[in-house]
Amino acid sequence: MTQSPWQPISPAKPARPVKEPLTRERIVDAAMRLMVEQGYDAVSMRKIAQVLDTGPASLYAHVANKSELDQLLVDRAAEQMKLPETPDPERWQEQLKDAMREMIRVMRANPGVARAAIGNVPLGEQALLMTERILAILKAGRIPDQAAAWAVDLIPLYVTAVAFEETVQNAAAWTPEDVTHFTTQMSEFFKQLPVDRFPFTVALAVPMTSGADGDERFEFGITVIAAGLASLAEKD
Amino acid sequence: MTQSPWQPISPAKPARPVKEPLTRERIVDAAMRLMVEQGYDAVSMRKIAQVLDTGPASLYAHVANKSELDQLLVDRAAEQMKLPETPDPERWQEQLKDAMREMIRVMRANPGVARAAIGNVPLGEQALLMTERILAILKAGRIPDQAAAWAVDLIPLYVTAVAFEETVQNAAAWTPEDVTHFTTQMSEFFKQLPVDRFPFTVALAVPMTSGADGDERFEFGITVIAAGLASLAEKD
């Protein structure tokens, strides 16, 4: 097709650009949507590219690799975290637990984030602010510097590990009935072990398989961690 | 080639079988060797098959899928764990920490196992025995049944998460210089944050980036967990 003489060579504003330009932002948007809707394994460079109507190679102009993309996804999720209130020395343990509850809330709301976060310390602004607030709570609780510093490593490690475990189970798309069935099966398995070699396992078969559905397990963990940290508080 | 008349049709013992038959055992052996030598990502059905001089499809006669193979690898590694001594109520916390040290020792000696174990409760005999012994230690420490039951879930969760993090870092094949460099860089990064919004992070920049090389971090975690559990012990 030849050019009409009255058609400007390069129009100031092309009537309708065929495609929005690719940006980091749009890539993370698409990846996040894929992850929340279909889980971590659905987030591949190829699927993201497909959603954005391009080829996988195009993404590499904006993100270094898959690992950097994971980081960006973790940062994006961290932005959803509500920061803890200002520290109160009287109830720092409860405030610490609240912060951990907020962390797992966001991870549960964004399945796959836990998987992306594991072994990926989030360094986005919101994550840093969360760390800062937790440090403030710990120092309000008179936890020594080194202990507080290690605690802000331990805390997300625990929360992430729990969320990751849950993600794995949810990925199996189990119905509540499946869960009940699995729980009874496990408890039956423990009960039939040779009682002479496994006396405690047999005796505790029921408690060992309870609370798998709710978040009593998570509550137990954060209680243990908070109490353990409390034991390190400076006296006087 | 035609059959010699004095050659028995089916010899009682073939002189040298061209190939050893495939077994679960041999598959796990090969997978374990690959994992220890080259890390978790090197353990693919295809690479295992290659080592065993066959095709990937052949493995499926002996293992259901990759996930089952991961389970078998975890069980195999668990066999290397030395079980804790008989519980002593006087020093149950130290014994509990020793058990956790033994768990991470085996995971460190078998890089990749942590990755295979995450979200995969090991149910092999040795792993069950480890659980049993830890329950015995916890009950010696007068931990209530439900708390003890949840604790034997929390304990491997923590150890596995730490080992997994380490694996990720080791996979990057960092030299000690790289680690030092990274540590100083991180600490510089924390120090230059706006001090009005990140006062604690700035103040604790050094402790927050220390102990990344040794296992002080792990020791801190097991101390917190042991102390936290101790706070749940029944009184009287």
Next chain:
DNA sequence: ACCTGAACACCGTTCAAGT
């Protein structure tokens, strides 16, 4: 029953070529 080759439906990443 076990093993095989070949195929199916995927991956992350690189690179030369285009605009």
Next chain:
DNA sequence: ACCTGAACACCGTTCAAGT
């Protein structure tokens, strides 16, 4: 500077066909 098609070197799993 950004985007693209095509390729490279991989994955787990299935299946019909062989022994």
